[in-house]
Structures are given as C-alpha cells and as structure tokens.
Amino acid sequence: MRPVSPRASRPVIDPAPSKWRYRLERLWLTPLFRALVRTGIPSFGFVIAFTWYIHDEARLTAIIDTWEDAVSAVQDRPEFMVSLLRIEGASAELQDDIQEALPIDLPLSQFKLDMDALREKLVSLDPVLDAEVRVKAGGVLLLKVTERTPAVAWQTEEGIEVLDAGGHRVATLHNIATAGALPLIAGAGAETAVPEALTLVAAARPIDDRFIGLARIGNRRWDVVLTNGQSIALPEEAPVAALDRALAMHAAHDVLDRDVKVVDLRIPERPVLRLTPEARSELKGLQELQRLSLDHSEGTQ
Template identity: 45%
Template sequence: MRPVKNRRRDPAPSRLRYRATRLWLRPGFRRLVNVGVPMIAGLAASWTLMAEFDLAGSVSRIWNDTRAAIVERPQFIISSMDIPGVSEDLAEQIRVAAFVRLPANSLEVDVNQVRERVESLDAVERASVRAHANGVLEIRAIERLPVVVWRSMTGLQLLDHNGVRVAEVDSRLRRPDLPLIAGAGAAAHVPQALRLLDGAQPLHDRIRGLVRVGERRWDLVLDRDQIIQLPEEDPLSALRRVMALHAAEDLLDRDVVAIDLRNPERPMLRLSEFAESELVRLRMIALGEDA
C-alpha cells in the first residue's frame, strides 16, 4: 500500500480574508474604524458619565452663573435711549418701533434688528444704532421730509421728494403749507410735479394743485376754476410759455377758463360763457349787425 503524500498548502487567501482585505483598503472604512469608532465610544462614555454624575447640570449652572456675572455688570446696562435730530412725533414712533425694554443689556440687544425695525417706518429713510459705554442707546435717523400732499383713492398722503410715502393725514388743513397733487400715478412723478410748481411761481398764490390725467400728463389747476392743460412731452417748456404770456398780457387775469396746450403746435383758449357772448356781441357790432 502506497503512503499518502501531504498535499501542498494553497498560498491563496481564503474568501473571507480576501473580502476583509478589500474592505480595509477602502479609505472610508479605514476612517470609520480609526476615527468614527473611537469618537462614538468617547461620546458614549461621556454620556454615561454625565448621566451618572449630572455633569450637564453642573456645566449649565456654571455657564449661567458666569453669564449672569458678565451680563449684570453696570457697564453693559442700557438705561436710556437718545434719538437726536428728528421731530418729537417721529422720535416717539422710533421708540415704539425699536422695541427695546429699558433697562436692557447691550450684549442682548441686536442693534441690526433694531435698525431694521426703525427703517421700516415710512418716515425714516435711513438709520444707524449704537450702544455706548455710558448706558445710552443712540439711534440716528434721517427723516423723510414731506414736500407734497397726494390726494389718492385711499385718502391724503404726505410724500417726500422721491414720491415715497411719509405719513397719512385726515385733512388737507393739516398741511396747508404743502402743495397738492392728485390723480392715479401722481406719486411716481413727484420730481416733475415739483419742477412744474417751481415754474409756476408767478401764480403761487393762485395754485390749487396739480392733477395727473390718464397717468400721462398734468393739469395745473388755479383758483377761479382756471385750468392749464399741459402736454405729455416737455410740459415745463409749455408752462414757461404761458407764464411769459401772462407776464406780458395778464392772460390769466382775464375771463379764460382753460388754456389747452396738449398739442403744443395748436394752443387753444377756452373762454367763460360771459366772455364768449361778449366776444360774439362785439363781432356783430364790428360787422354792423347790432343796433
């Protein structure tokens, strides 16, 4: 009987070892084993210790005590608010909009949020907020100054030189010092309206207001129900021609109801009924038809 020869050992790795080697060659797996597992173990141990000895409560108490010791220092306390350079009414609006309850801590007051709340007011164009070391919260605001009263479908509103709403009034008598504009879309053309009003300065005491017609052009309304109908294009030049004619001939002191300049090449005058009848009578006299 032949003796059994020893089989030669296969040098190739087993399937399990091969897969384990391939897995270890992956960078993500190595990072997980080398970093993730120790981190998870550390967190678990820390959580166990914190739960066992109430370390979270101790840390929280230490943090609160430290924070209170810093926050309650006098140099961090805001005791007053200074709002220079604005009217008293706007200053009161700013105090309410700032929403800072005094005394307050400067570390807890978000000056950016305070500034945004102040700038949300219609009457404020821009604002800056600073907390000073002497316990004063300084709010500097650039106030929108109303230049016209706009009569819109929703009521009377005060507008600044850019047509931005400043405030609302319940009566025209609240601001008789400001000129009146009216009509849909008039707020978007306040700069042009101001130029026209400036060009009509010789009639300043007689101007009732400007009316935006069809969101395209202006009518200048005077007392005695006189109207100057301005063209859509270059209305200021047309108005200056009327002012020059009035200065030379006292045109607007006569029985003129309207001056129609909508077509600059064909200006027209509309007379009152009495003036028209008198004109007809004078023409008949000139023709010898009136006894």
C-alpha cells in the same frame, strides 16, 4: 566520545518576523491607520460616551442650565448693561412713534439687543429716511434718526398724504389746512411722479399768486390748477417746456387775466384757449348781433 556543548544544544531562532507580525508592522507604517488608532478610535469612543451621557434628559437639562447661567453671569455684569435711551434727530411726534414701535424694556444687557433688527424697525417707519443704532459709553442706547423732508401734499379719496421728494409717504393729514405751504398734488398715480411735479411747481413761480396745485390726469400728464377756475393742460412729453410757453403767452398778452378757462397745450404745435361759459355766451351774442347787422345792411341796399 566528545561531550556536547550546552550552547550547541540550544535551538536556533529565526530573526525574521512572522507573517502576521510583518503585516501589522506594514499596516502601522500606513499614515491613515496610525491616525485612525491615535485619533479616530479615541474620538469615536468619546462621542459614544458623550452621547450616552447626554441621552438622559435630566443630565441634558442640567448641562444647558449650567451653560446659560454661566453666559448670563457674564452678560449681566453692570458694565454691559444698557439703562438709558436717547433719540437724536427726531421731532417730538416721531419720538413718541419710535418709543411706541420699539418697546425696549431697560435696563437690558447689550448682548441681548439686536442692533440690526432695531435699525430695520426704525427705517420701516414712514417718516424715517435713515437710522443709526449703537450703544455709547455709560450704558446709553443711541437712536440717531434722519427724518424725511416733506415735499408735497397728495390729496386722495382717502385723505391727504404728505410725501417726500421721492414720493415716499411721510405722514397723513386730517385737514388740508395743516399742509401749510406744501405744494398740493392730486390724482391717481401722482405719488409716482413727485420729482416731475416739483419741477413744475418751481417753473410756475411767476404765477405763484394764482397757483393752487397740480392734478394728475390718467396717470400720464399734469394739469396746472389755478385760481378762478382756470387751468393749464400740459402734454405728456416735455411738460415744463409747455408750461414755460404758457407763461410766456401770459407775459406777452395777459392771457390768464382774460376770460380764459383752459390754456390747452396738449398739442404743442397748436395751443387752444377755451373761454369761460360767460365769455362764450357773450361772444355768441356778439356774433349773432353782427349777423343781424349784416342782414339789415344787405336788406336796405
């Protein structure tokens, strides 16, 4: 009998993987599964652990305090501190208004300054047309202001408002005498027609010695107010051209030097001259005298 070889008695191992191992290997070849195992599960575990850690209020407060202390330690360094305030382009009165409207407590870190909010606050002031806010070297907070230019004084029932060329309020006056050489306008809605009013003021320069101001009538048209109670009623359309015609009439016939109360040009094709009450009485008397003379002449014939 032939002896059996020890090698031949060993069981034969199948080299093929098992079904579960094959499925795991196939699953591992999927990119999404590998990303989930390598990144997703550790990240999810970290989130769970971090959430559990900060769930305690004391730990959360300590983390916030530590972070704020670290940020403040950097922001409050001397090279980042603003210690001086400079205002350029503003009058002394406006500077006082700015300092009152912007109560900035210096020194202060420039990281704690809201430049956009400061500029919006400056531009919201009536006398300010535009503003620039920036921090200069040496810890200087520069407020560069462009003031509105006063153009007219608008007389209302509440008082006297100084307006710029666009009709924006600049300041409030307590006395008309403080308006200086500013043209005077009056009437409801006059502030919305300041550009037209300035054009009329420029056109009225030939009679500047008797010019008082402009009155807005019905928020539609203008009356030119002159000395001695005279006025020129302008139409709603083309008021400058109508004013030029009135000035031409005056240059040719000295209309404003006569007993004329109103030069009415509201109907451009038919100008009307309204006399003063005294002139009307005198004219009426002359007409009555002329009528009596005519009756007397007819009676003697």
